[in-house]
Amino acid sequence: MKQEQLQKRLGVLINSFGYKTVRKTLGEMRVEKSAAANRGAKIRRVGTDELTITPTKKRIKPNAANVVKSFDITDREKKAILFIIAEKYEAKEFMPNVNHVRDFLGGARDVSRIKSRQQVTSAVFKQLAGLETSELHEMLDRGFYGPSKRLESYAKAIEGFARQDRSA
Known part of the structure; x- marks a missing residue:
């Protein structure tokens, strides 16, 4: 997509929903995409093409x-x-x-x-x-x-x- 087309579509979205809403949604999409990428690294094939996700444990800093x-x-x-x-x-x-x-x-x-x-x-x-x-x-x-x-x-x-x- 060219820059001009992107600006047109974003302009329509901003006019319809407002700048803050569009920005917030884009931010949420970025977070979801990075989380999906992290999960994708953890996906393993087991037996018959079933996918399992191994949850990642959050490291807690020692207190x-x-x-x-x-x-x-x-x-x-x-x-x-x-x-x-x-x-x-x-x-x-x-x-x-x-x-x-x-x-x-x-x-x-x-x-x-x-x-x-x-x-x-x-x-x-x-x-x-x-x-x-x-x-x-x-x-x-x-x-x-x-x-x-x-x-x-x-x-x-x-x-x-x-x-x-x-x-x-």
Whole structure:
């Protein structure tokens, strides 16, 4: 179809249904077409020319809180601390970047293959679950594996410090 013919037909559709409706329908058609293409890749022939579709499973990104929930830990205090750490992990207040994770998992696995924090969320929390409650407390209290410290507040305090006269 030539560009002129396409514009004519689209013009008729837009005049009849409105621009937003036509655009929405075209968008839905694109989504359906890509979904059909994905399904087409999964179709297999079974026995006598019957087609079966194997459903594709959607991958769920690992969530630190869900990982902690899945652990069978009897110590309530330890589980509570792990939930606090999980919340901080998701908010990037605990191990905010990949380097922190690599440092933490350094002896346990090959860290050169770690490309993202989400990739190793379950491994991090399995290792954390293996630590003693006192060690977890210390990690939280001292801010180990926390975000980098900001010196801005100290600089402002030093700036605002008024020097006293030393004329004695």
